[in-house]
Amino acid sequence: MQAFEYIAAKTVSEAVALLDEKGDQARILAGGTDLIVQAREGKRTLDWMIDIKSIPEVNVLDYDAETGLTLGASVPCHQIYAVDAICEAYPGLVDATKIIGGTAIQGRAAVGGNLCNASPAADCIPPLIVLNATCVIAGPNGEREIPVEDFCTAPGQTVLGKSEILVSIKIPTPLQNSSSYYLRFIPRNEMDIAVVGAGAAVVLDEAKQRIVSARIALAAVAPTPLFAEEASELLAGKEISDATIDEAAQAAQAIARPISDMRGTAEQRTHLVGVLTRRALNGAIQRVRDAA
Amino acid sequence: MARKSHVQTTINGEAVEFLCEPRQSLLEVLRDELYLTGAKEGCNNGNCGACSVIFDGRLVNSCLVLGVETDGKSVETIEGLADPDKLHPIQDAFLENAALQCGICTPGFIMSAKALLDQNPNPTEHEVRYWLAGNLCRCTGYDKIVRAVLDAAAAT
Numbered sequence: 001m002q003a004f005e006y007i008a009a010k011t012v013s014e015a016v017a018l019l020d021e022k023g024d025q026a027r028i029l030a031g032g033t034d035l036i037v038q039a040r041e042g043k044r045t046l047d048w049m050i051d052i053k054s055i056p057e058v059n060v061l062d063y064d065a066e067t068g069l070t071l072g073a074s075v076p077c078h079q080i081y082a083v084d085a086i087c088e089a090y091p092g093l094v095d096a097t098k099i100i101g102g103t104a105i106q107g108r109a110a111v112g113g114n115l116c117n118a119s120p121a122a123d124c125i126p127p128l129i130v131l132n133a134t135c136v137i138a139g140p141n142g143e144r145e146i147p148v149e150d151f152c153t154a155p156g157q158t159v160l161g162k163s164e165i166l167v168s169i170k171i172p173t174p175l176q177n178s179s180s181y182y183l184r185f186i187p188r189n190e191m192d193i194a195v196v197g198a199g200a201a202v203v204l205d206e207a208k209q210r211i212v213s214a215r216i217a218l219a220a221v222a223p224t225p226l227f228a229e230e231a232s233e234l235l236a237g238k239e240i241s242d243a244t245i246d247e248a249a250q251a252a253q254a255i256a257r258p259i260s261d262m263r264g265t266a267e268q269r270t271h272l273v274g275v276l277t278r279r280a281l282n283g284a285i286q287r288v289r290d291a292a
Numbered sequence: 293m294a295r296k297s298h299v300q301t302t303i304n305g306e307a308v309e310f311l312c313e314p315r316q317s318l319l320e321v322l323r324d325e326l327y328l329t330g331a332k333e334g335c336n337n338g339n340c341g342a343c344s345v346i347f348d349g350r351l352v353n354s355c356l357v358l359g360v361e362t363d364g365k366s367v368e369t370i371e372g373l374a375d376p377d378k379l380h381p382i383q384d385a386f387l388e389n390a391a392l393q394c395g396i397c398t399p400g401f402i403m404s405a406k407a408l409l410d411q412n413p414n415p416t417e418h419e420v421r422y423w424l425a426g427n428l429c430r431c432t433g434y435d436k437i438v439r440a441v442l443d444a445a446a447a448t
Contacts, residue, residue: 003294006314006360029358036317036356037337049314051361078350102426103404105338107350108357190425191339 001040008051012138012167015052020140020163022048028165030058030074031108033101034117057167058112063089069171073112078103080111090171091287092127092180092199099123099184102191112166118152118224119193125152125225126199126217127182133171139164149217152224177212178203179291181283184219185272194220195264198252198276202284204240211235211285216248216277221256221269228252231277240285249277301362303328304372312359318352319343321359322369330370330399334428341427344400344407345369351407353426370399373406382406385444386437393431401427405441414445 006029009015019026026048029035038044052058053074060072063085071080077097080086087094093111100109100123114124115135128148135151137144140163148169151158160166174180180201184194197219203212214235216228231251238244258269296311303326310325319336322328322345334340336355343354346368354367373380382405385391392398401424408415408423415423420441421434429437 001315001317003313003315005294006297006358031356032358032361033338033353033356036358039315040336049358053361076350101338102341103407103423104341104344104351104353104426105356107347107352190422 001036002042002045004039004047004049006049006051008054010054012055012057012165015050015055015165016138016140016163018048018050019165022050024162026050028052028116030113030116031076031110033105033109034113034119052165060168061086065089065173068173069169071111071169071171073116073166073168074110075112076108076110077106089174090127090131090180092130092182092201092284093124093171095182096123096127096199099190112169115148115151115169116158116160116166118154118156118158120155120223120225121194121197121220122225123182123184123194123197123219126197126219127180128169128171129217129225129227130180130199130201130215131171131174132201132215133169135166136168136170137164138167143167145170149225149227154223175203177206177208177288179284179287181280181287183276183279183283185276193263196220196258196269196272196276197225198273198280200277200280200284202235202281202288204285204288208285208289209240211238211240211244214248214281214284216252216280218252218256218273218277220263221258221273226255228255228277230255235281245278245281248281249274252277297360297363299360299363301364302366304368310359314358314360316359317355318345318347318357318359318362318367319354321362322354322367325359328369328371331403332396332399334396334400339426339428340397340400341404341424342397342400344403344427346403346407351404368403368406370403373402380406381448382409382441382444385440385447389436389440389443391432391436391440397427397429397431401429401437405444408441409445409448413448415441417442 182199184197186192332342334342
């Protein structure tokens, strides 16, 4: 592997100051499951790795039924699905954390890292988008917050400025009669990268027959994960039916602009957006109906 | 070349010190600096699981951990599993079931199985198969490995 220096930052301000001082060849290290591979394969050149895992704020995993979830940027997947209250409140996010890599990857890989790596196929990003998650970013001028759907700007690129770090992700408390779902298509059962991924969150009425509001997001069909805004909005107030779900699936297909590569053709991906959007919506609706 | 760091860690219950460059993975440190060659290098990118070790109680791919990250932490490797006079029950079960052929993947599978049984002593076959999905074996077809892990669970 290329040579670099390593330092473990102890505070957010120290990490920000180090990024500022070391310049654009410095990289933040969380779980390392993407960064170490990229450094080894020469896909990223770097001269410093700044380990943030000793910083208290990036290790926070705090769920409160009043205030929602605060998920530190370096919290690994396995810690998330170990908390029953989180599995109950945010099943769509938990779906993603359980299918990223295998057990050993989930022992290190962080949702925050998945976000900062900004892969178009990142499994965690569609569920974060549909759950209305926001990114808490620290930089030389203090903190700022932005919605997850605005975080990625291109493959591997984010809105993070040169000396900024992602500190945590905040997800609001789920509303009554709501749930979420994420799934992806891969040709294997496990250990693969999404050909297409789709996440959905729904809020239903008391009778669980009508959609009050919905959010749909897609992975691996554009340079960044996408919030399917139109598809989401057209569901608001609609009676649940196959026709309604189909209409949303078609609207989601309309915003997909996939490429053809070794994982699938653009045509297959566009088809899959329809299939997976229907399944994600039906999955989320079923979860609301199954809840006591 | 980056300066070497002095790292103090615990490996298989014993205090260990070593010097390493930041770019050296835990796998490289284990094999090249500490001569613990049980963990194997397969893909070196987190897909094959041949380098699986337990790091601070969690199963990880040691090729995706930096040696310097282990300072003050603990690592368990295949070398720490057997007692001087008898094998670990998982090792026995692998032998009984002929759950290996060439053996390259075996240390990784056994450490992965240990991490599973440490937290779930009675897994279902389904749970075993999903837990081991990050460990690849090109010889056995997996079935004997899964049976060995289930046998080890039943025996302990």
